[in-house]
Amino acid sequence: MPDIAFANGVFLPLAEATVSVEDRGYQFGDGVYELLRVYGGVPLRPLDHLARLERSARALGIALPFDTARWTSVHTYSVTLVPTVVITVRALTPPAESLYTDGTDIVTVPDLRWSRCDIKSLNLLANVLAKQQARNAGAFEAVFVRDGFVLEGATSNVMAVHRGSLVTPPEGPLLLSGVTRHLTLQLAREAGISIAERPLTEAELYTAAEVLLTGTTIEILPVGRINGRCIGEGFPGPITKELMARFRKLRA
Ligand code: PLP
Numbered sequence: 715m716p717d718i719a720f721a722n723g724v725f726l727p728l729a730e731a732t733v734s735v736e737d738r739g740y741q742f743g744d745g746v747y748e749l750l751r752v753y754g755g756v757p758l759r760p761l762d763h764l765a766r767l768e769r770s771a772r773a774l775g776i777a778l779p780f781d782t783a784r785w786t787s788v789h790t791y792s793v794t795l796v797p798t799v800v801i802t803v804r805a806l807t808p809p810a811e812s813l814y815t816d817g818t819d820i821v822t823v824p825d826l827r828w829s830r831c832d833i834k835s836l837n838l839l840a841n842v843l844a845k846q847q848a849r850n851a852g853a854f855e856a857v858f859v860r861d862g863f864v865l866e867g868a869t870s871n872v873m874a875v876h877r878g879s880l881v882t883p884p885e886g887p888l889l890l891s892g893v894t895r896h897l898t899l900q901l902a903r904e905a906g907i908s909i910a911e912r913p914l915t916e917a918e919l920y921t922a923a924e925v926l927l928t929g930t931t932i933e934i935l936p937v938g939r940i941n942g943r944c945i946g947e948g949f950p951g952p953i954t955k956e957l958m959a960r961f962r963k964l965r966a
Pocket of ligand 1: 841868931
């Protein structure tokens with residue numbers, strides 16, 4: 715599959731796509747973005763991603779140049795665009811299968827971000843640093859902790875299983891409303907698994923029967939170790955396994 719870009723109304727090879735050095739997104743991080751995954755040519759939950767793009771743009775006062783119909787059927791445009799619009803399409807290298815069978819390593823990090831993490835903006839410096847800290851520790855993901863409460867990963871949402879219930883921090887300004895988070899909760903409801911969207915402490919992560927991450931590129935990923943401490947018994951745990959199976963059916 716060729717790497718494709720759509721930059722301000724024009725399709726071109728990704729390597730030829732450019733953005734002006736004067737672009738505010740480049741200079742100030744004044745921009746928003748989305749990332750969605752395509753299975754066999756069919757995007758998963760495109761309208762949820764577009765709705766979040768609109769919410770993020772509205773929060774920053776950016777007028778999106780396309781309405782939903784146009785975003786979903788990108789052709790050629792004659793309109794004069796004000797915000798820089800870039801879409802890229804690339805083949806995904808999914809995480810190694812062993813992460814799904816053995817459970818992944820995560821580390822906890824203090825949350826250095828601002829108080830509008832629900833906006834999917836280009837300001838990802840704290841996320842980048844946290845992810846690097848995870849990599850340096852040989853872990854896959856860093857999970858942000860603020861005042862003792864777990865919020866989300868640098869590029870994922872976090873869930874834990876406590877007394878048979880799937881617990882995840884509630885949506886709000888301190889975390890991104892993940893499309894995969896939403897989908898996973900929906901799958902859990904369909905499976906009759908009880909759900910608690912409530913604050914989750916760091917201490918509760920260590921005593922959880924199962925911990926999992928959700929995200930567009932990772933789907934549902936079981937966590938095996940947090941800061942080197944083992945979680946639960948064996949991977950993936952029964953609830954994670956059930957959710958992973960349901961997710962795989964959904965995209966088949
Ligand atoms: N939280 C953060 C900070 C993210 O950057 C992401 C995705 O990149 C997610 C959560 C997961 O969101 P989604 O499931 O929509 O990919």
